[in-house]
Amino acid sequence: MAEHATEKSRFGVVTGGLGMATDWLSGAMLLGLAGILFGFGHDGLQWMLGVASGLLLAGVLVTPHMRSAGEGGPVAFASARFGSVAAFLARFVTTVATALLVAANIKALAIAAQVFGFGGGSASAVLAVAAVLLLFAGAIVIAPPRLAGLQASVYPLILAAVSLPVVLALLADPASAPWHLTYGRTLQAISQAELALLEQNLADPVTLKAYLRPFTTATISSGLLLTLSLALGLMAMPHMLMRPAGARSRDGAGSMPAAALLAILFAVLALPPVAATARLAVLTQLAGSDAQSPPAVLLTLGGLGLARTCGSAGTAAEAVAAACAALADAPSRLRLDDIEIVRDAVLLAAPLLSGQPLYVTLALTVAVGLAALLAITWLGASLRGGTHRDATMRRTGTVADATFALLAASGAVALALTDRADIMSLVAWAMAISAAGLAPMLLAGVWSQRATAAAVVLGSITGVAVTGYYIVATQVFPAAFYELWSGLSSAGYGAIADYEAAKEALAAAGAAEQEAARAAVGDAARAVANWWGLRDEAAGALGAFVASVVIFLASLVTPRPGARAVETMSRMRRTGSRV
Amino acid sequence: MGKGTRNSWQRSRRLATWIVLIWAVLVLGIPAAALHLEAIAVMGLPLGYYAGAQGLLIAIVILAFVSVLGRRSIERRPADHERGS
Numbered sequence: 111m112a113e114h115a116t117e118k119s120r121f122g123v124v125t126g127g128l129g130m131a132t133d134w135l136s137g138a139m140l141l142g143l144a145g146i147l148f149g150f151g152h153d154g155l156q157w158m159l160g161v162a163s164g165l166l167l168a169g170v171l172v173t174p175h176m177r178s179a180g181e182g183g184p185v186a187f188a189s190a191r192f193g194s195v196a197a198f199l200a201r202f203v204t205t206v207a208t209a210l211l212v213a214a215n216i217k218a219l220a221i222a223a224q225v226f227g228f229g230g231g232s233a234s235a236v237l238a239v240a241a242v243l244l245l246f247a248g249a250i251v252i253a254p255p256r257l258a259g260l261q262a263s264v265y266p267l268i269l270a271a272v273s274l275p276v277v278l279a280l281l282a283d284p285a286s287a288p289w290h291l292t293y294g295r296t297l298q299a300i301s302q303a304e305l306a307l308l309e310q311n312l313a314d315p316v317t318l319k320a321y322l323r324p325f326t327t328a329t330i331s332s333g334l335l336l337t338l339s340l341a342l343g344l345m346a347m348p349h350m351l352m353r354p355a356g357a358r359s360r361d362g363a364g365s366m367p368a369a370a371l372l373a374i375l376f377a378v379l380a381l382p383p384v385a386a387t388a389r390l391a392v393l394t395q396l397a398g399s400d401a402q403s404p405p406a407v408l409l410t411l412g413g414l415g416l417a418r419t420c421g422s423a424g425t426a427a428e429a430v431a432a433a434c435a436a437l438a439d440a441p442s443r444l445r446l447d448d449i450e451i452v453r454d455a456v457l458l459a460a461p462l463l464s465g466q467p468l469y470v471t472l473a474l475t476v477a478v479g480l481a482a483l484l485a486i487t488w489l490g491a492s493l494r495g496g497t498h499r500d501a502t503m504r505r506t507g508t509v510a511d512a513t514f515a516l517l518a519a520s521g522a523v524a525l526a527l528t529d530r531a532d533i534m535s536l537v538a539w540a541m542a543i544s545a546a547g548l549a550p551m552l553l554a555g556v557w558s559q560r561a562t563a564a565a566v567v568l569g570s571i572t573g574v575a576v577t578g579y580y581i582v583a584t585q586v587f588p589a590a591f592y593e594l595w596s597g598l599s600s601a602g603y604g605a606i607a608d609y610e611a612a613k614e615a616l617a618a619a620g621a622a623e624q625e626a627a628r629a630a631v632g633d634a635a636r637a638v639a640n641w642w643g644l645r646d647e648a649a650g651a652l653g654a655f656v657a658s659v660v661i662f663l664a665s666l667v668t669p670r671p672g673a674r675a676v677e678t679m680s681r682m683r684r685t686g687s688r689v
Numbered sequence: 690m691g692k693g694t695r696n697s698w699q700r701s702r703r704l705a706t707w708i709v710l711i712w713a714v715l716v717l718g719i720p721a722a723a724l725h726l727e728a729i730a731v732m733g734l735p736l737g738y739y740a741g742a743q744g745l746l747i748a749i750v751i752l753a754f755v756s757v758l759g760r761r762s763i764e765r766r767p768a769d770h771e772r773g774s
Contacts, residue, residue, distance in 0.1 A: 152723065155741030159716050159749075166749050170708045170756045294734040322738055324723040334717050341716075364760050368753035375750050382742040557702070683698040
């Protein structure tokens, strides 16, 4: 949105706030958060706090001031404050982060499609093509205000679907009202069930993560840095900042994130109890059941592609029983590790696990699919470089918009089809890249008069390089990363011994076993490849720190900002809600 | 930049600093102390878990609205100052 945007093309607080809420509660975020809460228990809360905090930080630190600058979204702001090189860099970082978020939403779409029976490779290809078309539609065809209006009108439907399991649970047991505020009994039952399974040797003490115990999946510092990385990343994401940047007033720009937070609060409060109830059902109703006649719900979930039992997604009891009998240590009763609820699909499996009717799962599936489609289209809109009065500039702008959309689409399809990571990891990596490349640039642009263009470009490149290196190296080349940086690893003796043993096994493996042995080395290396225990998903905090230090130091030794930057800063510092 | 504008910007900066500090204490400080809070129960929920699952989310929303109201108050003040002078 440029300065000359008409009043009609600007966003009101309610439309903008609900639109931001729809972006926040995308299909990927819904499935990813529920899966993280189910799988990580207490530690999953740090992910939720991080992404919720991003909206708060955006409203406090960025949106009202960026709106006052009168130059539109983050890329246009970077252009006005730091010049064209910084703007190009901001656009490049936006494209990379967008590709990751689109990939996460394609995966969410694939899971939703699988519930309706459209699974397999051909369905994934069709969905990927649909996502690419939507991305281009958002980037060059559909007017952002029209799309924002559609998102705002759809949000109540998504919220209603997410709240449905909680509402039905309340109706079934009114005495527990307000259920989603007082589910302490469920949590206590989870702890008791975990102990009971351990006593009966139906759970492995090594793989069982105590649901209520904090810091079982990450160290304290790594957990907090993850929260910080997610918060800074979301704060700076252009698809979040576009609407406040085009608000009708500075007051509106500051109020939109608060309105969005209020809108998502009810949905977010529903996720932990839904995840906890699903976890309790797995622990008490599925684990310990007869392996020769598995519970019907497991077969139903297997048929929908939401669960596997003994590695089988069979819908017939005989098939599942045969899969269990074929295991080397064939169980007579199902152990916790024999039951795998697909983590990214927990939200859709939860109603069936809690004994709720199938239509609840179907309603949630439709909501997830709709949210993912809208999110992909709006992510395309966030790749727009802005509007121009001059027709030649407009044409150039459209070509550039299409080029960046093509880059984002290619990256997203490659990431989604190679299936390297789960949904929440893709979201976290997007936030990490944004935290390292965009957050320091925006914060320096708004809050520092001394920050210079050269310093910001250097800082952002350094931050993105550090974060990108950490994520790629620890995920794709973990053994090489560990060999290079073993002195900084926080891995314990057990994990290091496992890695050394895997290396020896690889050296001794014959030609036929090489591939499996190499994969085992990779898995063992990922457990030890880190700097001070930092998770790859939290690397944005490290990148943001490095970028901020570089910006601060380089600003001291480079010439002061020029006239255009000073004028932009003056506009930000003027008061009055009609600015 | 006029004196009123400068004062207003300083107040905006102070407000943002306070909000971010409170956020950091709540969202980074309380989860860091989660191990020590597990023994205390709120509505049947361990306090550490309750804080992450509900309390801190509600606090984040409240902080967002405090920030909006604070900024509105700051933006009205220079106008009052100019009327009075």
